Amino acid sequence: MAIGKGPEVVTTYDAKTPLMRREEVIADPLARLERMMEIRHAEQKIRELHEEGLAWGSTHSCDGQEAVAVGIAAAVAPTDHVVGAHRGHGLGLALGLTPEQLLGETLGRSVGAVEGLGGSPHLVETSVGLVFTVTLMGAGIPIAAGLALAAEVQGSGRVAVAVFGDGSVNIGAFHEGLNLASLWKLPAVFVIENNHYGEFSRYDRTTAVEPLARRAEAYDLPWELVDGQDVDAVIAAVGAAVERARVGEGPTLLELRTYRYFGHSRSDRAPYRPEGELEAWRARDPIRILGERLEAVGMVDADALAEIDERCRERIEAAAAHALASPVADPGAMFRHVYPEPNR
Ligand SMILES: Cc1ncc(C[n+]2csc(CCOP(=O)(O)OP(=O)(O)O)c2C)c(N)n1
Numbered sequence: 001m002a003i004g005k006g007p008e009v010v011t012t013y014d015a016k017t018p019l020m021r022r023e024e025v026i027a028d029p030l031a032r033l034e035r036m037m038e039i040r041h042a043e044q045k046i047r048e049l050h051e052e053g054l055a056w057g058s059t060h061s062c063d064g065q066e067a068v069a070v071g072i073a074a075a076v077a078p079t080d081h082v083v084g085a086h087r088g089h090g091l092g093l094a095l096g097l098t099p100e101q102l103l104g105e106t107l108g109r110s111v112g113a114v115e116g117l118g119g120s121p122h123l124v125e126t127s128v129g130l131v132f133t134v135t136l137m138g139a140g141i142p143i144a145a146g147l148a149l150a151a152e153v154q155g156s157g158r159v160a161v162a163v164f165g166d167g168s169v170n171i172g173a174f175h176e177g178l179n180l181a182s183l184w185k186l187p188a189v190f191v192i193e194n195n196h197y198g199e200f201s202r203y204d205r206t207t208a209v210e211p212l213a214r215r216a217e218a219y220d221l222p223w224e225l226v227d228g229q230d231v232d233a234v235i236a237a238v239g240a241a242v243e244r245a246r247v248g249e250g251p252t253l254l255e256l257r258t259y260r261y262f263g264h265s266r267s268d269r270a271p272y273r274p275e276g277e278l279e280a281w282r283a284r285d286p287i288r289i290l291g292e293r294l295e296a297v298g299m300v301d302a303d304a305l306a307e308i309d310e311r312c313r314e315r316i317e318a319a320a321a322h323a324l325a326s327p328v329a330d331p332g333a334m335f336r337h338v339y340p341e342p343n344r
């Protein structure tokens, strides 16, 4: 096993720690790699649980998109606010949602992030900045603008980040949110996670503008097209946009180009994909890109990579077992959290 210090990057990460803290993901490339592997294993496990009939409803895998999730989590401060969308397992885990909370939610168990009442696409953990994952396309955009307005009014110094899919740039809420955020120079960052498909349609068959982030020009916002397979590129771009927002220079629109390895939801086998497209993207797998980069600077070797991967697999298995052994969601709980409950 060889986890060491590379010539250029320093790690403070303790390989024996069972669950990384968010601060480590922010600071340490090895911890980021491990979080990406953990996300991949979680998605794999969730598919298995569905196939075994242990999880119900639909689910949206983010395999292939791990660098987007972890890059965003590493670029924002733990006190910032992040609003995601329905494909939000990776973003949740990256920000510090525990595997038990994710798997519990997916399995409809009371240990889930929202006590098993929301299911896989509805995740909340405000203690790590995950305000929630919103399943109505684009709806997180004006909500993030509102959070940014609140940050400004309260002088909290927080930045609000909205993460949404390529399909959501054609929703009215996208335009309304960007317009007001720009006009009021709100401390917000808008991130298009362009995984190439909105349900069964390629983005370039539904949207006239290329790249999608050029939409920002209509609202006088800066924009950038970013390689979403490269976690370091994501951190650099999101980090710069967060910094601009924090110092009062207003919002930015980013487009992170990535690819989803599986269909839209678990019932979609993605027959509409052109031949060779999936393979071409798998050749630029985000976990492999970071792993090879860390190997090249001597921070890990093949044995260490395999060991980290195995530890992630075990952690996810343990989380699934723990969730399965937990009580199913209490239907009575659905009436809690609807109105403010000051005494709770
Ligand atoms: C307003 C609205 N219309 C339709 C849907 C149904 N729907 C759920 S996901 C989805 C596609 C989303 O595509 P994209 O924004 O690219 O996100 P991705 O699924 O690729 O992560 C659609 C049409 C929805 N959730 N909300």
Ligand SMILES: [Mg+2]
Residues within 6 Å of the ligand: 165, 166, 167, 193, 194, 195, 196, 197, 198, 199
């Ligand atoms: Mg999409």
